Amino acid sequence: MESMFHQGVAHQKAGRFEEAEACYREAMAWKPSWVLGNLGVIYRITGRLEEAEAVLRKATALEPANPQPRHTLGMTLLQLGKYAEGWAYYEARHQLLPRPTAPFPEWQGESLAGKRILVLAEQGLGDQILWSRFIPLLARQAGEVRLAVARPLVRLFGQLPVHVFNAQSFEDEKVDVWASLGSVPRWLGAGPDDAPAPTLHATAPDRPPSGVGLMLQGGGLNPNPSRVPGPPIAKAIRGLASFVPLEPEASGARDFADTAARIAGLERVVSVDTSVAHLAGALGKPCHILMSRPAVDWYANWKDDRTRWYPSARLVRQRSPGDWAGVLADLASALREPACGPTVQLNES
Numbered sequence: 001m002e003s004m005f006h007q008g009v010a011h012q013k014a015g016r017f018e019e020a021e022a023c024y025r026e027a028m029a030w031k032p033s034w035v036l037g038n039l040g041v042i043y044r045i046t047g048r049l050e051e052a053e054a055v056l057r058k059a060t061a062l063e064p065a066n067p068q069p070r071h072t073l074g075m076t077l078l079q080l081g082k083y084a085e086g087w088a089y090y091e092a093r094h095q096l097l098p099r100p101t102a103p104f105p106e107w108q109g110e111s112l113a114g115k116r117i118l119v120l121a122e123q124g125l126g127d128q129i130l131w132s133r134f135i136p137l138l139a140r141q142a143g144e145v146r147l148a149v150a151r152p153l154v155r156l157f158g159q160l161p162v163h164v165f166n167a168q169s170f171e172d173e174k175v176d177v178w179a180s181l182g183s184v185p186r187w188l189g190a191g192p193d194d195a196p197a198p199t200l201h202a203t204a205p206d207r208p209p210s211g212v213g214l215m216l217q218g219g220g221l222n223p224n225p226s227r228v229p230g231p232p233i234a235k236a237i238r239g240l241a242s243f244v245p246l247e248p249e250a251s252g253a254r255d256f257a258d259t260a261a262r263i264a265g266l267e268r269v270v271s272v273d274t275s276v277a278h279l280a281g282a283l284g285k286p287c288h289i290l291m292s293r294p295a296v297d298w299y300a301n302w303k304d305d306r307t308r309w310y311p312s313a314r315l316v317r318q319r320s321p322g323d324w325a326g327v328l329a330d331l332a333s334a335l336r337e338p339a340c341g342p343t344v345q346l347n348e349s
Contacts (some may be wrong), residue, residue: 005027008035011023015294040069040076052073053073053076056069061071065202067093074089074091074092074093076298077340079301081308093182102175104118108176112177116144117144118140118146118170119135119147119178119181121147122180129278132157132186133197135161144162144163145163146162146182150166155202156257158257196311212241215270216234216237217272233324240331240332243303246263256275260279260283263276263280267286270335271287271288271289273297281313286313289314290331291316292322316330
């Protein structure tokens, strides 16, 4: 059974999910928490969220100390809109992913009245943009909030009602407690409806918005490199319209504040699943987000082309793994419609 499990892992890494699932079912008696955890990953990234929740709950019950199924369960519950429980399980990411820490007590949701809190950014730039919406809620409860983020975000986040800075060490900070940015919504008991987008703003030129921005690049550390189309599809996408490039090397943007100002002057944005998509959504700018299959990000649902986190965004999702031709056709159709047109119900068969 162990060899069957490892065959399943090989199939899963190669994207052969049906074969992987068959192997895992045969290997179920061998370390069932591992098998169920891997099945949960497959179910989540292919949109079978209810099945993912069921097997991941079994996996965590069998091996509560294993962070992998807890982390996956957290993301699954967040996708299902079960935020309170989802945030709690999502804390398992700290056992799997690197994060900065500070030499102070870590905030655990206790009252912040009259206290100073240091919030440390974690994960990618898009994650930091998504979570930044909760900082104003935190500022209402605390005496002072100091937010340490990646350097390209400092000017953009300067509009938040807190002190924003970039630093590599925090020993000299004069604060009472600290928190990871992604843990703030857990302790606030908050979800997207508590801090709805648009949550950031940028000053647009003194003219009506015009043009379509385009971002087809993504950070190399993202766990889903297939979210970026190859050169032939990228060329075909660029041929659909006279796009305004949003890559910093083409736009001349120094940071995300500059990119935000550029986006503010546009009618809409087309982006792969990367930080520019989060930025457009946080600004409330209509954005077509090109989504590959499988999809690993938990902010997108599977029932339609919407996401509760960014009402102005529309998901243009592959109908099968590698189906960039379908994305190209759907995007061409979307660009012929007014920005943020009707919801598209997806065929999940």
